[in-house]
Amino acid sequence: MKQTFLSIAFLSLAFSGYAQKYEFQSIKDIACTPVISQGSTGTCWSFSSTSFLEAEIIRITGKKIDLSEMYNVRHTYPKKAWNFIMRQGHAQFGEGGLNHDVINSAREFGLVPDVAYSGLVGNADKLDHTKMVAExxxxxxxxxxxxKKLEPKWKDEVTVILDKYMGQDVTEFTYETKKYTPKTFLEMTKLNLDDYVTITSFTNEPYYSKFILDIPDNFSNGSFYNMPLDEFVANIDNALDKGFTVALDADVSEKTFSGRNGIAVIPENEADEKAILTEIKPEKKITPEYRQQEFENFNTTDDHLMHIVGKVRDQAGSIYYKVKNSWGTKNVGNDGFVYMSVPYLRLKAISVLVHRDALVKKTKKQLGL
Incomplete structure (x- = not known):
């Protein structure tokens, strides 16, 4: 009788192991600025990159500065317009961009705090670029x-639209009683924009090479360093372990990426797609070959950019990346952060932007950094 009771208890415990609600414990938290919302805009690339730079300023100087996401958006649209017009319409024009677009903009135009340029005009209290982009x-x-004969007045027309919806460009401002230009403000932050590199992992390009990734939002033809998948993940882990955050470009179109639940996972069994959003379920093993296959058949696409700021662990011991999103904190799980499993990152991370000093020594040597 006692043996039967123990057997039932064991089976019950085993069963419950497959129906455990997630319980997360923080194992790595790196200082970052609060979660905010990108509103009705497609500017996640700027929110991701700006949050990353804010965390870098904290790491380097200890200062918490709320940088303007919209300042670099304001300076990137004319470049998108130039690319589209000079390619005679044979290019993508839209709201999307990548991490390096903010780095490029900051290098050319500097940075400003949000109090100097919010990108909001009139009584607007929420970002909405729907009409602006259409115009x-x-x-x-x-x-x-x-x-048609191309005339340079198109540049003025684009500027007028940007001024109308985002406000006029800022060239000088006061921050904490001191006057700055965007360039001198960048100097004050102590950021060295040449220290940041974008790494990725695809099998169609030689490992340890630098190549232009063929995705629609790479309008500026940014270069990516390629490496084996295990090494790509190892470099992300190394960065976090050393106190560096990582800006992330990923596919979030999966049913198992849920902002509402604050979870991103890849179930081993398709039947678990719904349950895995709230319960621990087995996840798929991701190989380089499968990752490449999903990229080439467009199941993995360049959807959304975010910011990795730490790690958590569930009660079964599995590790998740703590990903700062830009969808605000209302009606979303984990206070606006998404806990992304290792399999999800291995499959769906297009690339990451990271400080070169955060890379594994072997990788730095292989890449000549």
Missing amino acids: IEKVVKWYSNPE
């Missing part, structure tokens, strides 16, 4: 027609 797109499509 700019109308202009660039008109001037990209090779049958």
Whole structure:
């Protein structure tokens, strides 16, 4: 009788192991600024990169500075317009961008705090670029027609639209009683923009090479360092372990990426797609070959950019990356952070932006950094 009771108890415990609600414990937290919302805009690339730079300023100087996401968006749109028009419409024009676009903009135009340039005009209290993008797109499509004579006034027309919806550009401002230009403000932050590199892992390019990744939002033809998948993940882990955060570009189109639940996982069994959002379930093993296959058949696409700021562990011992999102904190899980499993990152992370000193020594040597 006693043996039967123990057997039932054991089976019950085993069963419950497959129906355990997630319980997370923090194992690595790196200082970052609060979660905010990108509103009705497609500017996650700027929110991701700006949050990353804010964390870098904290790491380097100890200062918490709320940088303007919209300042670098404001300076990137004319470059997108130029790319579309000069390619006679044979390019993508939209709200998307990548981490290096903020780095490029900051290098050329500097940085400003949010109090100096919020990107909001009039009584607006929420970012919404719907009308602005439609108006700019109308202009660039008109001037990209090779049958029409191209006139430089298109630049003024784009500027007028940006001023209307985002406010005029800022060239000088006061921050904490001191006057700055965007360039001198960048100097004050102590950021060295040449220290940041983008790494990735794809099998169609030689490992330890630098190549231009063929994704729609790479309008500026940014270069990526390629490496084996295990090494790509090892470098992310090394960065976090050393106190560096990581800016992330990933596919979030999966049913098992849930902002509402604050979880991103890849179930081993398709039947677990719903349950795995709230319960621990077995996850798929991700090989380089499977990752490449999913990229080439468009199941993995460049959807959304975020910011990795730590790690958590569930009660079964599995590790998840603590990913700062830009969808605000209302009606979302984990206070606006997404806990992303290792399998999800291995499969769905397009690339990461990281400080070169955060890389594994072997990788730095192989890449000549």
